[in-house]
Amino acid sequence: MPRFRRALILGGLWLLAGLLAARQTAAVLRLPPGQRLTDLETWTGDHGVLRMPGPLYEKGTFAGTPFAGLILRPVTRAAEQGLGVFWTFGTLLLVVALGFVAARALPLPVARRTALFAAPAAISLMVVSLPVRNTFTLGQTSILPVLLVMLGFLPRLPDRRAGILIGLAAALQPTVLLFAPLLWLTGRRRAASVVAGTFAGISALTWTVMPRDSATYWFHHIAGAGLGEPADSLHNQSLHGVLLRLGLSGPAELALYGALAVVVAVLGLRRAARCARDGQLLLAIALTGCVTVAVAPTAWLHQQLWILLAVVGRVGRRKADRLVWPVAVVMVMTLSSAAIVPTSKGIRLIGENAPLLLAVAAACVVPFLSRRDPHWAVPIPTIYGEPAPGRFGALPLLRRVRRPLDRPNIFLELLLIRLFYWVYSHVRGSAAGGRAVAERHGRQIMGWERALGIDMERGFNHAVAGVPWLRTVMNLAYTNLHFLVPLTLLGLMYVRRPAMYRWTRTALGITTLLALLGFWLYPLAPPRLMPGLGYIDTLNGPQDFDSPRFGVLTAISNQYAAMPSLHIGWSLWCAVVIALLVRRWWLRPVGFLHPVVTTLVIVGTANHYLLDAVGGALVVALGFALQYVLMGRTREPRDGTASPQGDTGPEGKPRVVGPEGEAQVAGPEGKPHGAGPEGKAHVAGKARPKGDGETHPAGEAHPHEIPPETVPEHAAGG
Numbered sequence: 001m002p003r004f005r006r007a008l009i010l011g012g013l014w015l016l017a018g019l020l021a022a023r024q025t026a027a028v029l030r031l032p033p034g035q036r037l038t039d040l041e042t043w044t045g046d047h048g049v050l051r052m053p054g055p056l057y058e059k060g061t062f063a064g065t066p067f068a069g070l071i072l073r074p075v076t077r078a079a080e081q082g083l084g085v086f087w088t089f090g091t092l093l094l095v096v097a098l099g100f101v102a103a104r105a106l107p108l109p110v111a112r113r114t115a116l117f118a119a120p121a122a123i124s125l126m127v128v129s130l131p132v133r134n135t136f137t138l139g140q141t142s143i144l145p146v147l148l149v150m151l152g153f154l155p156r157l158p159d160r161r162a163g164i165l166i167g168l169a170a171a172l173q174p175t176v177l178l179f180a181p182l183l184w185l186t187g188r189r190r191a192a193s194v195v196a197g198t199f200a201g202i203s204a205l206t207w208t209v210m211p212r213d214s215a216t217y218w219f220h221h222i223a224g225a226g227l228g229e230p231a232d233s234l235h236n237q238s239l240h241g242v243l244l245r246l247g248l249s250g251p252a253e254l255a256l257y258g259a260l261a262v263v264v265a266v267l268g269l270r271r272a273a274r275c276a277r278d279g280q281l282l283l284a285i286a287l288t289g290c291v292t293v294a295v296a297p298t299a300w301l302h303q304q305l306w307i308l309l310a311v312v313g314r315v316g317r318r319k320a321d322r323l324v325w326p327v328a329v330v331m332v333m334t335l336s337s338a339a340i341v342p343t344s345k346g347i348r349l350i351g352e353n354a355p356l357l358l359a360v361a362a363a364c365v366v367p368f369l370s371r372r373d374p375h376w377a378v379p380i381p382t383i384y385g386e387p388a389p390g391r392f393g394a395l396p397l398l399r400r401v402r403r404p405l406d407r408p409n410i411f412l413e414l415l416l417i418r419l420f421y422w423v424y425s426h427v428r429g430s431a432a433g434g435r436a437v438a439e440r441h442g443r444q445i446m447g448w449e450r451a452l453g454i455d456m457e458r459g460f461n462h463a464v465a466g467v468p469w470l471r472t473v474m475n476l477a478y479t480n481l482h483f484l485v486p487l488t489l490l491g492l493m494y495v496r497r498p499a500m501y502r503w504t505r506t507a508l509g510i511t512t513l514l515a516l517l518g519f520w521l522y523p524l525a526p527p528r529l530m531p532g533l534g535y536i537d538t539l540n541g542p543q544d545f546d547s548p549r550f551g552v553l554t555a556i557s558n559q560y561a562a563m564p565s566l567h568i569g570w571s572l573w574c575a576v577v578i579a580l581l582v583r584r585w586w587l588r589p590v591g592f593l594h595p596v597v598t599t600l601v602i603v604g605t606a607n608h609y610l611l612d613a614v615g616g617a618l619v620v621a622l623g624f625a626l627q628y629v630l631m632g633r634t635r636e637p638r639d640g641t642a643s644p645q646g647d648t649g650p651e652g653k654p655r656v657v658g659p660e661g662e663a664q665v666a667g668p669e670g671k672p673h674g675a676g677p678e679g680k681a682h683v684a685g686k687a688r689p690k691g692d693g694e695t696h697p698a699g700e701a702h703p704h705e706i707p708p709e710t711v712p713e714h715a716a717g718g
Contacts, residue, residue, distance in 0.1 A: 163194020
C-alpha cells in the first residue's frame with residue numbers, strides 16, 4: 001500500500017475513533033443529573049449507599065464486591081458534577097488504553113498495516129458497542145477488570161506482576177478467577193498461584209475491614225447473585241438468567257445451571273488454552289471471558305465486553321467465509337435484539353439471548369483456525385470473472401472492481417439481508433412528514449390521476465370488497481407474495497446461478513434504497529387512509545381517522561410510506577429475473593404476469609394509487625440502470641455455474657472466466673495465462689499425480705491446494 005494512502009486511511013480511522021468517542025462522551029454529559037451515571041449516583045450521591053451508614057447490601061442497589069465498595073468510598077467526597085465529568089473521561093481513557101493493549105495482543109508476526117490500523121479500529125468498535133455504551137451511561141467499573149486481565153497477559157510480563165493484576169481484577173469481578181486455570185493450563189503455574197493468592201489476600205483484608213458486608217456478599221448472595229436487577233431480567237445474559245426466563249426455578253434450575261456451567265467452563269478453558277499455546281493470546285482471553293459471562297450468576301450488559309474481543313478469531317478456510325464471524329459478533333454487540341432477528345414470538349428468544357448464545361458458541365463450538373493451518377494466512381481464494389463488454393465505452397464505471405463468481409457465504413448473506421431489512425424498516429417507519437402532509441400529497445396524486453383520466457381506484461376497490469372470495473385472495477396475495485416470490489428467486493439463483501444472484505441482488509438493494517428516499521421526500525397517505533372518500537380497507541377494516549395513530553397499524557410500519565410502491569418494484573424485479581432465468585423465449589413474458597397481478601392487488605385493497613405503481617416501476621428501472629452503470633454485468637460460465645470452490649492456478653492465483661465462459665488461470669494482471677488466439681488457455685508440460693493415485697493436467701492445482709511458495713514462513717499476521 002502506498003505511503004500516502006496508508007497515512008490517509010490511518011488518519012481517517014483515528015478521526016473516526018475521536019468523533020465516536022466525543023459523541024459518546026457528549027451523550028452522557030448532556031443528560032440531566034438524574035439520568036446519567038445512574039449506578040454511580042446510587043453509590044456515591046447524597047443518598048448513595050456508600051455515604052449512608054449501615055450495611056452495604058441492605059438496599060440491594062450496590063452489586064459490586066466488598067472490595068469495590070471499600071475503594072469507592074473515598075470517591076464520595078467529590079462533588080457530583082466534578083465526579084461525573086472525571087468518571088466519564090476516566091472511562092474513555094480506559095477504553096483507549098484497552099484498544100492499544102488489544103492491538104499489542106494480536107498474534108505475531110503482525111503486518112505493518114495491521115499494527116497501524118488495529119488500535120483505532122479497536123477503539124472505534126468498543127465505543128459503539130453496547131457494553132461500553134452501557135458502562136458510560138451507568139457509570140460502571142466493568143472496563144477496569146478487562147484492562148487488568150489484558151495487561152496481565154502481555155508478553156514478557158513477569159508472572160508475579162501478571163498474577164497481581166489478574167488477582168486485583170478478580171477482586172473487582174469474581175468470575176475473573178477463571179483466568180487462573182487458563183494460566184495453569186498454559187504452563188504459567190506461578191502466575192496462576194499468584195492470582196489465587198492476590199485474590200485471597202484482598203478478600204481477607206476487606207473482610208477484616210468490612211466483616212458484615214463481606215459475609216453478606218459471599219454467603220448470602222453467593223458472589224453477588226440477587227443484587228441489582230432481578231436475575232431473570234433480559235440484561236442478565238448468563239446461563240442462570242436464561243434458565244430463569246424459560247420458567248425454571250428452585251433446585252432443578254440450580255442443578256441444571258451447575259451442570260451446564262461445568263460443561264461450558266471445561267470446554268471453553270481447554271479451547272482457550274489451545275489458542276494460547278497456538279500464539280492467539282487475544283482470542284484465548286476472549287474465550288475465557290466468554291466463559292465468565294456464561295457461568296456467572298449474573299452477567300449484565302456492561303460486563304459483556306469479553307464477547308466483543310472474540311471478533312479476532314478467524315473462521316473459515318475460504319476467503320469468502322472470513323467475514324461471517326466478525327459480522328455476527330459486531331451485529332450482536334452493537335445492535336438491539338430486534339436488528340438481529342424479527343420480534344415474532346417463535347424466534348424472539350434468539351434475539352433476546354443473542355449475547356449468551358454467541359458467548360457459548362465462541363467458547364465451545366465455533367471452529368477457529370489454528371495458526372498451523374495452511375489457510376490461516378492464505379485462505380482459499382475467491383473465483384472472479386471479467387465484466388461483459390458494455391454498450392458504451394465508458395461503462396461500467398467501476399470496471400476495475402473484481403467481480404466474484406462463486407457463491408457468497410450463506411450465513412453472511414442472511415446476516416446482511418437481516419441487517420438491511422432492519423435498517424429499511426427503521427427508516428421506513430421514521431420517515432419525515434405527518435398526517436396533514438401525507439393527506440395533502442394524497443389529494444395531489446388523485447388530482448393528477450383525474451387529469452390523466454386514470455382515477456379508477458375507488459370503483460375497483462368497492463368491486464373487490466363486494467366479492468368475499470376475491471377480497472380474501474387479494475388480501476393473502478398482498479401480505480404474502482411480496483416477500484415469498486423474491487426470496488424464492490434469490491434462493492434459486494444462489495443455488496443455480498451464483499454470479500447472477502450477486503448482481504441481481506445488488507440491483508434489488510439499490511431499488512429499495514431509492515424507495516426509502518421516496519418515502520422520506522414524499523410521505524403519502526394511501527387511499528384507505530384518506531378520510532371521507534369512501535375507500536374500504538379490505539385487510540384491516542374501518543379506521544379511526546380522528547386518532548393520529550390509526551389504531552394498531554402504526555405499530556406495524558409507517559402507513560405513509562406509499563410512494564413509490566415497493567410491491568410493484570419488487571414484483572417487476574422478479575419479472576426481470578424470471579425472464580433472465582428461463583431458457584425458452586415464450587416463457588419469459590409469463591414472469592410479467594406477477595407485476596400485473598400485484599398492481600390489481602394493491603389497488604383493489606386500497607393500499608396504493610396507480611401512480612404509486614408507476615413510481616415502483618421507476619425505482620426498479622433505476623436500480624438495474626445504476627447497477628449496470630457502476631458494475632456492469634459479469635459474464636457467467638456457459639453452464640451457468642462458477643468453477644469449483646477454491647479452484648486455483650499453479651501459482652495459487654484465482655481462476656477467472658474468460659471470453660468463452662471457461663475458467664482460466666489469472667496471470668499477473670488478471671488475464672488468463674497462455675491464452676491463444678481463441679482466448680483459451682493452453683495446457684503445457686506433463687501431468688503430475690494426484691494424492692489419490694489419479695493425475696492432474698500440468699498447470700492445474702489440486703483442489704484446495706496452496707502451493708508452498710504462496711505460504712509465508714510464519715503463517716500469521718493481521
